[in-house]
Amino acid sequence: MPRVAPGQRKLRRVKCDETKPSCHACISTGRKCDGYTPNVEAPPDLPLSRPLSLEFLGTQSERRSFYFFQQKTAPQLSSFFGDDVWERLILQAALHEYSIRHAILALGSLHAKFEQDNGLIKQNYTNEYADKFALENYGQAINMLVTSLSEQGRPAIDVCLICCILFACLETMRSSYGSAITHVQSGMKILSEVKYDEKTRCYQHDVLVASKLPYVSIEVLKEMFMRVDHRVTQMVSGENWETPDSEQQYVPKPETSAIFSTLSNVSASLVTQWQMSSYSITDTGNPPGRGVPAALDIDPWQKKSRSILARWSSAYDVYLNIRGDNLTNEKRKGTAGLRILKELGSVATMLTQPIVDDETSWDVFCPIFQNVVSLAEDIVELDSEVSAERSPFCINMAVVGPLFQIACRCRDPIIRRRAIAILRTCGRIEGTWNAFSASQVAQRILDIEETGLQNVRSCMDVPSWARISNASPVFDPLERKATLTYSQARTKHGLTRRTMVDVIEW
Template identity: 25%
Template sequence: MRSSTESRALEFFFHKSSSQLSGFFEGSFWKVTVLQLSLVEPAIRQAIAAIGSLHEHKGGCKLLPSFNTAGGEPHPAIQLYTRALRSTIEKSAADTGAIPVVVVASILFTAFEFLRGNASAAASHISNGINLLWAWREKTGSRPRVPWGQGYSSFQSYFVETELAPILSLFNLNSSEFHPGTRRKVLLNPVDTGLLILTDRFESLREVRVAMVDLVTATAAVFQLLDQNLKLGKLPDAGLLTIISGLRQTRDRWKTNFDDLVRRQSATWDKNEQDAAEVLRLMWYSTVMGTTTYRVGSECAWDEHREDFEEIVRIGEKIVSDPDRYPDELSKTLCLDFGLLYPLHAVAWKCRWPHLRRKGLDLLRRMPRKEWWYEVSHYHDVFLQIMEFEEACVDPHEVSTTEDASIIPEHVRVHDFYTEQTSTKANGCTLHKLTLLTKPNGLDGDWHFTTEDLWLPTPPQDGDTVSPFNLFCCKDWAKAELSNTQTVNLVTKAVLGPEESPGTSSDDSFHGKRSMLMAPILKPTSASGFLQVSKHDLAGAELPRHGPLYHTRAKSITLFLRMTKDYGILVFETTLDLKQLTNKA
């Protein structure tokens, strides 16, 4: 029998929390699926009640201590959460076929920890969910073989792949910078001999988003591989460069197909669908900002992106100002559906037009207070301090009357920053040390480090939070000091394409054909971490670096890089005749 506390929390969840967590794309899960499952699964009922109870307190700006200071009892939200965890463990142990329900629970537990502010626990639940998704695919043999949303062998597989996997994949992508590389990655569209197979053309907005999340996930995996190889002193070979080039082509073709969907269907869309399309445009601008980070040779080069900054502000203003979506402060407690922080990261920092920059800062102040586990107010305060640092050399009157980015000279512009949390606390805030990196002696000069105090609001919480960091920070492979300028330029050109534009490809042959993410690698040319096999010279073979070689009594064996397991990306595969191997003396 449920308690009055649980009943109240459930009512709050369904009247308030579910709508906020649904966002633009996941209403079916948060408004329908969890309601239906809560009627028959105690773990799901307790988990959503825990979210509702916690949301009510967080939304009311109340503190949530781990224990009630008067009676020593855990807060009701913690009690419900603990019961949900226990019920999930019991369900998993008693029913080996309960993977879909346990995955649902993992998503709910992750949302609870995002709201609670416990990054490590949220990361753990994401890992569990991803591992369960892999286990489900292996158990049912349901690795994607046709484009997402099509051809599932059972209703359960359809449910797992179309309702649960997109949420897990998005969570995984947007939290990957915390303990990077420790979690498996998953793609929702099929991969066949290095090819990511997308549908011939998009027919729904969710399909568009899934394709983009797949694309960014694959890019992150390849960038991670580049970094790993760099640490081993290995340069990218022709095969890997082909993969990277394929990523760029697919990104451009995604934009072409999205624009095609808008032309065909936008006249029939309701307000929510129109807004969802704007969110997808924002995702596109996020990729533009992300790739620009690898292109610019100076901070002043960002000044060429004013139109991009203006479009990000336009879309952000439209979203944040919507009274239907954000009628009050409670509705701005947490966002799990889309990322506004990342593109505003560019506007509030890399945009030096005074008024436009301040619009970006204002949007950070007014948008949902938390995206996944990122505290948005912390980034607002960091970028405000960076702006004040850069504008300190300019006449205040000129800043207020001139809309000209060039008033901020290159030598004072902040190229990078990092923060370090201290143990000093006062008035509900924690002291951080904000270090700003500049090039006062020219771009070829040494880095100059300026460290300032930064007080950030830090409410009591269980577990650890993620201190603000540079979301635009280039990976190691793109840093000339860790590789060399020639290598960086080579890979960057493959990633971004022609120097003049990171924009849309004009390749009209895309329609009606498969979209290529990774071209097949038929003959890797050097030791890049890929399996390299020659039937004429087995002595030259390089075994997989990411997993064991499986032994078998079969007549032939397929050897492949363990990236299939670790990243969900099949990069290279070859089948060898064991008789040939045995006879090679």
């Protein structure tokens, strides 16, 4: 029996010279390089753009921005969870989709400028980029997406969602948080409109196409948006925020695994199930993070969330027992970040609110708040040890959102000031959270509550009438200021409260 099929030649094996992304030995002879993980082919039911060479034969600026994104931006967007989405799948999508490619070029260019300026890059206050190359590619990415909708037929769901995430990252890096949130909302709206047909085992959308072979699966994209949504809804609130109606519109997934294989699995499991439990309780008013419902209404959510947290904690402990001794600094930061989520999650499941606006109900959680602040200090310290050149920008939440919540709700003067001090000095930007901006709002809340009080040595020294509630900051996308809306007692020792608005500038 012949070892080579008739009519075919046997290619001589060529040793891979390990040049990335494809070895020169293979390229020069027209061979397919087998030395690396094969690229995912573009979906057959979509009109393909001209394939992009792995060597990325564009202009010098394009090559520089693309490789910066590949080497610096993608790993940082993955953060300490090591998401394969950023470091492989989205890069592969850029080889075929012009909209994603131009978004990557814009983000890579802007991120390079961001690092060059030590994280202080700002758009000019005339609402224009300092980076013209980034602006041009950002505009081209949007135009390509719109063109595919109007001329080339319906674009794919995954392509639109990937672009929403990339656009949100762009706007976040240029400190335009309002626009970043708008892009996240657009993605969440698309997800809320996606339906899964169990009979055909296909996704459906009224306008967009669900590819049979998406670059990134709808389930993974849903988890990505859930993570971002988890951050955004701590910073803003809005009546028109789109959320998935239930888990049934996606492929049914099993409950929390008894053992996690990666830290990314640990994170995705907690955040996704936590968010979905909030969305699926339809008879409880607003879930935590979107306003605290009345005491009687919170019980169904608490019951379900306690069960989720208990199952997740058991699996998380098993993961640490197996891998805890071999964790890198990045993974150690990841585990610390997840412990922060676990601690604050336990607060949410235990919190009862028998009296409306009773801010003293937070006092019992001071030990937990202290643990969270210590974990945040560990993360910031590990960050400083990794590299002095590392940009403080990432899409995943670690410390900024939790520290801001503690600075607002913990009235212990020492814990509170430690939280604000970390925010003021760490220089981190996590998703739509800017640590320094958050510190300015937190400091104003502290000043409002402690004005006129003498010798504040513990949370008991801040009386109920002095405490503010329902604090809701809106950060200006163009200027260094925020508008803080909150409630406070009308008079000293008064029971009725009034809504106040304060503009904070720095």
